[in-house]
Amino acid sequence: xxxxxxxxGVLARRAEIAQALTAIVPGDxxxxxxxxELRPYESDGLTAYRQPPMLVVLPETTEQVRRVLxxxxxxxxxxxxxxxxxxxxxxxxxxxxxxxxxxxxxxxILEIDYDNRCVVAQPGVTxxxxxxxxxxxxxxxxxxxxxxxxxxxxxxxxxxxxGVHCLKYGLxxxxxxxxxxxxxxxxxIRVGGKHLDAEGYDLLGVLTGSEGLLGVVTEVTVRIxxxxxxxxxxxxxxxxNEQAGDCVGRIIxxxxxxxGMEMMDGxxxxxxxxxxxxxxxxxxxxxxxxxxxxxxxxxxxxxxxVTGIATETGASTIRISESNAEREAFWAGRKAAFPAxxxxxxxxxxxxxxIPRHRLPEVLRRVTELSRQxxxxxxxxxxxxxxxxxxxxxxxxxxxxxxxxxxxxxADILKLCVEVGGxxxxxxxxxxxxxxxxxxxxxxxxxxxxxxxxxAFDPGSLLNPGxxxxxxxxxxxxGRVHVHRGKLPFPDISRF
Amino acid sequence: MVVSExxxxxxxxxxxxxxxWAASESKPLExxxxxxxxxxxxxxxxxxxxxxxxxxxISLYEPDELVLSxxxxxxxxxxxxxxxxxxxxxxFEPPDYGPLLSAPGGVRAGGADRTNAPPTGTxxxxxxxxxxxxxxxxxxxxxxxxxxxxxxxxxxxxxxxxGRVVKNVTGYDLSKLMAGSWGTLAVTTDVTxxxxxxxxxxxxxxxxxxxxxxxGRAMTLALNSPYDVSAAAWLPESLxxxxxxxxxxxxKASVAAIRVEGFGPSVEYRCRILRExxxxxxxxxxxxxxxxxxxxxxxxxxMPFARPGDERLVWxxxxxxxxxxxxxxxxxxxxxxxxxxxxxxxxxxxxxxxGAEAREPAVREAVARSxxxxxxxxxxxxxxxTVLVFQPxxxxxxxxxxxxxxxxxxxxxxxxxxxxxxx
Numbered sequence: 001x002x003x004x005x006x007x008x009g010v011l012a013r014r015a016e017i018a019q020a021l022t023a024i025v026p027g028d029x030x031x032x033x034x035x036x037e038l039r040p041y042e043s044d045g046l047t048a049y050r051q052p053p054m055l056v057v058l059p060e061t062t063e064q065v066r067r068v069l070x071x072x073x074x075x076x077x078x079x080x081x082x083x084x085x086x087x088x089x090x091x092x093x094x095x096x097x098x099x100x101x102x103x104x105x106x107x108x109i110l111e112i113d114y115d116n117r118c119v120v121a122q123p124g125v126t127x128x129x130x131x132x133x134x135x136x137x138x139x140x141x142x143x144x145x146x147x148x149x150x151x152x153x154x155x156x157x158x159x160x161x162x163g164v165h166c167l168k169y170g171l172x173x174x175x176x177x178x179x180x181x182x183x184x185x186x187x188x189i190r191v192g193g194k195h196l197d198a199e200g201y202d203l204l205g206v207l208t209g210s211e212g213l214l215g216v217v218t219e220v221t222v223r224i225x226x227x228x229x230x231x232x233x234x235x236x237x238x239x240x241n242e243q244a245g246d247c248v249g250r251i252i253x254x255x256x257x258x259x260g261m262e263m264m265d266g267x268x269x270x271x272x273x274x275x276x277x278x279x280x281x282x283x284x285x286x287x288x289x290x291x292x293x294x295x296x297x298x299x300x301x302x303x304x305x306v307t308g309i310a311t312e313t314g315a316s317t318i319r320i321s322e323s324n325a326e327r328e329a330f331w332a333g334r335k336a337a338f339p340a341x342x343x344x345x346x347x348x349x350x351x352x353x354x355i356p357r358h359r360l361p362e363v364l365r366r367v368t369e370l371s372r373q374x375x376x377x378x379x380x381x382x383x384x385x386x387x388x389x390x391x392x393x394x395x396x397x398x399x400x401x402x403x404x405x406x407x408x409x410x411a412d413i414l415k416l417c418v419e420v421g422g423x424x425x426x427x428x429x430x431x432x433x434x435x436x437x438x439x440x441x442x443x444x445x446x447x448x449x450x451x452x453x454x455x456a457f458d459p460g461s462l463l464n465p466g467x468x469x470x471x472x473x474x475x476x477x478x479g480r481v482h483v484h485r486g487k488l489p490f491p492d493i494s495r496f
Numbered sequence: 497m498v499v500s501e502x503x504x505x506x507x508x509x510x511x512x513x514x515x516x517w518a519a520s521e522s523k524p525l526e527x528x529x530x531x532x533x534x535x536x537x538x539x540x541x542x543x544x545x546x547x548x549x550x551x552x553x554i555s556l557y558e559p560d561e562l563v564l565s566x567x568x569x570x571x572x573x574x575x576x577x578x579x580x581x582x583x584x585x586x587x588f589e590p591p592d593y594g595p596l597l598s599a600p601g602g603v604r605a606g607g608a609d610r611t612n613a614p615p616t617g618t619x620x621x622x623x624x625x626x627x628x629x630x631x632x633x634x635x636x637x638x639x640x641x642x643x644x645x646x647x648x649x650x651x652x653x654x655x656x657x658x659g660r661v662v663k664n665v666t667g668y669d670l671s672k673l674m675a676g677s678w679g680t681l682a683v684t685t686d687v688t689x690x691x692x693x694x695x696x697x698x699x700x701x702x703x704x705x706x707x708x709x710x711x712g713r714a715m716t717l718a719l720n721s722p723y724d725v726s727a728a729a730w731l732p733e734s735l736x737x738x739x740x741x742x743x744x745x746x747x748k749a750s751v752a753a754i755r756v757e758g759f760g761p762s763v764e765y766r767c768r769i770l771r772e773x774x775x776x777x778x779x780x781x782x783x784x785x786x787x788x789x790x791x792x793x794x795x796x797x798x799m800p801f802a803r804p805g806d807e808r809l810v811w812x813x814x815x816x817x818x819x820x821x822x823x824x825x826x827x828x829x830x831x832x833x834x835x836x837x838x839x840x841x842x843x844x845x846x847x848x849x850x851g852a853e854a855r856e857p858a859v860r861e862a863v864a865r866s867x868x869x870x871x872x873x874x875x876x877x878x879x880x881x882t883v884l885v886f887q888p889x890x891x892x893x894x895x896x897x898x899x900x901x902x903x904x905x906x907x908x909x910x911x912x913x914x915x916x917x918x919x
Binding site for chain 1: 558559560561628632633636639656657659660661668669671672673675676681693694716719722759761762765766815816818839868889892893896904
């Protein structure tokens with residue numbers, strides 16, 4: 001993975017930069033320069049890539065963030081923002097000549113407002129921390145990425161995090177109401193609030209999922225929802241992926257949007273069952289976990305309808321949770337699928353493409369062919385309702401060349417997703433991981449337009465460079481208007 | 497007023513050539529779908545009006561995948577018909593402001609006779625203006641259903657963003673930026689949206705009596721309940737009395753309305769419990785089927801202010817929901833002023849007597865206190881040129897807005913001045 005060439009001039013000024021930042025964030029642990037103490041920051045959730053930062057700064061106030069960014073802006077120093085460091089795409093991978101701006105000390109919930117159904121929090125609060133703060137009143141925060149115990153709400157905004165509930169309740173972007181943002185030049189803007197919809201351009205929408213390339217979030221306002229009266233889960237096992245896919249299509253065709261609808265293939269089922277003892281059937285090749293939530297009367301009704309559809313589409317096993325404990329057990333296997341796969345292989349590499357759901361059987365067949373071709377096993381877990389596929393490629397990093405092989409296999413899977421009409425990433429982000437694949441999905445003109453937006457926020461490309469874009473163009477070059485001199489050149493257009 | 501020449505490109509390629517030419521010649525263009533929202537926003541001074549009518553038609557509709565792609569000028573009526581055949585719908589409930597904006601002078605009649613009138617407006621227009629109906633509180637805005645697009649930028653370059661799958665975080669989410677940009681950044685040639693199953697059944701619980709604060713309590717109680725409310729509105733007695741729905745007008749009182757949608761048995765169950773719980777605030781009633789549908793069309797389309805002869809100016813305020821009742825109570829105290837609430841209190845519609853000032857200071861001050869923003873929604877063109885139609889922005893945000901506009905449209909050819917005097 002090629003990162004931007006470190007700037008020798010900046011590296012030579014490391015001590016001076018550390019001193020200047022210490023003046024802004026004084027006190028113990030405000031600025032980290034010791035190589036041993038920098039090591040924990042050298043990677044995020046994508047551990048295949050490692051690079052210690054030049055230094056780490058851990059501000060506590062918006063004012064400190066503002067001054068750190070303004071200093072870096074004025075001195076041409078690159079900045080990599082970091083939340084909890086759980087990114088699976090290398091979004092927080094440091095730069096050798098960059099400041100790593102850790103937001104972990106922004107860990108307070110500022111306001112809970114039930115009448116307006118929202119929570120105002122600092123960005124370092126964990127995703128689950130929001131739900132924990134309001135669940136005693138029967139509320140929760142809907143997006144639930146599987147790292148929700150650890151991942152921060154600020155990181156969720158940067159990556160537009162999803163989770164198993166997003167088919168029904170949306171991704172992060174559909175659940176954020178407001179932000180405070182510090183831009184690279186130190187300007188602070190507030191976007192949104194407790195009201196709905198933006199005034200002016202929808203900055204909230206474009207900042208969510210911008211992967212730390214546009215600014216640093218210092219406060220968030222998120223929407224909370226009243227917890228459903230009840231939730232029940234169903235396991236439906238099938239002999240083929242086609243049958244399971246058909247079942248998913250018919251559930252949605254019947255107008256039912258389940259709270260969650262997950263699919264696992266044979267290898268994933270067996271690994272998860274061995275690890276979590278969730279009670280999964282082992283004699284099936286595809287397993288659906290379908291959760292229906294809402295008022296009791298509705299859930300009972302829908303369980304009946306979905307059971308009928310699963311039976312019609314050839315389910316060989318159907319089990320319905322009879323208690324909350326049993327429902328949680330059904331999920332325990334799915335939620336443990338990644339570590340479970342981690343037990344049957346020294347290393348695994350998690351992919352994140354989205355496909356039009358009806359292409360699933362074809363995509364799985366071709367993934368199996370690729371698996372044979374690369375000589376690496378693959379387990380598939382799948383957010384079935386929205387077509388978000390997570391193939392886990394099993395490899396051993398200690399075998400020379402095997403990581404490269406896993407990466408090449410992963411790239412082939414993502415190219416396949418794009419080929420069938422899907423996209424490179426459904427919820428993990430582009431980061432460094434999929435950066436060089438962006439040209440599979442986007443033309444040069446597409447990427448140039450995205451970069452022009454980046455230029456409007458960060459003209460010097462100091463914020464998280466080396467992520468998302470395979471190649472960074474100079475802003476002046478992108479801003480030029482091409483001249484097509486002449487008269488209105490098309491007599492064939494209808495004019496009135 | 498100078499009459500602009502109208503150009504109707506027949507294809508995306510012609511549109512691209514037109515924009516490339518206009519960019520190099522700095523010729524400002526007004527971009528129009530069906531023109532149903534031309535009276536919204538600031539008036540655009542353009543040399544040419546570009547009508548997108550040829551970029552119409554559904555190119556992809558996969559009900560099982562919940563996606564639909566179409567040309568931006570595809571009439572909403574055509575989309576809604578196609579979706580209804582598969583028991584699906586646009587969940588953001590796009591409003592039809594035809595009657596509201598054509599009054600005074602009424603091109604189209606208001607009132608009950610428009611029951612079967614097809615909605616005006618196009619899919620592209622609904623998305624670019626990011627205008628959403630009462631279901632906004634549950635299902636999100638137009639922008640939340642906008643998955644991807646192909647467009648021509650003010651550079652005269654074709655680019656795309658997003659995709660045709662419902663879950664996608666690849667690159668910046670430019671669909672969000674386009675939604676609510678009022679045609680000032682780029683002109684779409686193809687858009688893809690998320691569609692959702694239509695509800696099997698809809699009912700509305702009515703709670704009569706009391707002031708806006710009581711109405712606010714009813715709406716908050718309902719929206720904070722686990723009963724999955726899909727709309728919550730409040731009308732004062734004066735406006736409830738004009739409703740075409742007998743049960744609403746016959747109440748001779750203000751009314752809070754709570755909509756419940758979904759599968760039959762569930763809707764009946766939830767309505768029953770909500771009526772029990774809301775009964776403490778006032779007498780309750782229930783609207784079924786057609787009455788419920790028609791009532792929410794009145795709210796969605798701001799029909800209380802769309803009656804023939806109503807020449808008042810109309811403001812639209814988006815505020816924290818709990819602040820709405822206080823704002824409507826304070827502002828509607830003035831003579832000749834009426835207000836009602838949608839979005840559980842978060843959307844305030846206000847009609848004020850005509851006048852050069854449009855009561856702007858009072859409206860802006862109310863929004864400044866509560867947080868949120870206000871738009872001068874219906875006013876004569878001259879007034880929309882002098883009063884700031886959209887919420888004024890503070891300096892840093894205004895500067896960023898200008899840089900974003902320039903990133904997409906450096907020559908300033910696309911709907912110049914539509915949102916702000918200089919962008």
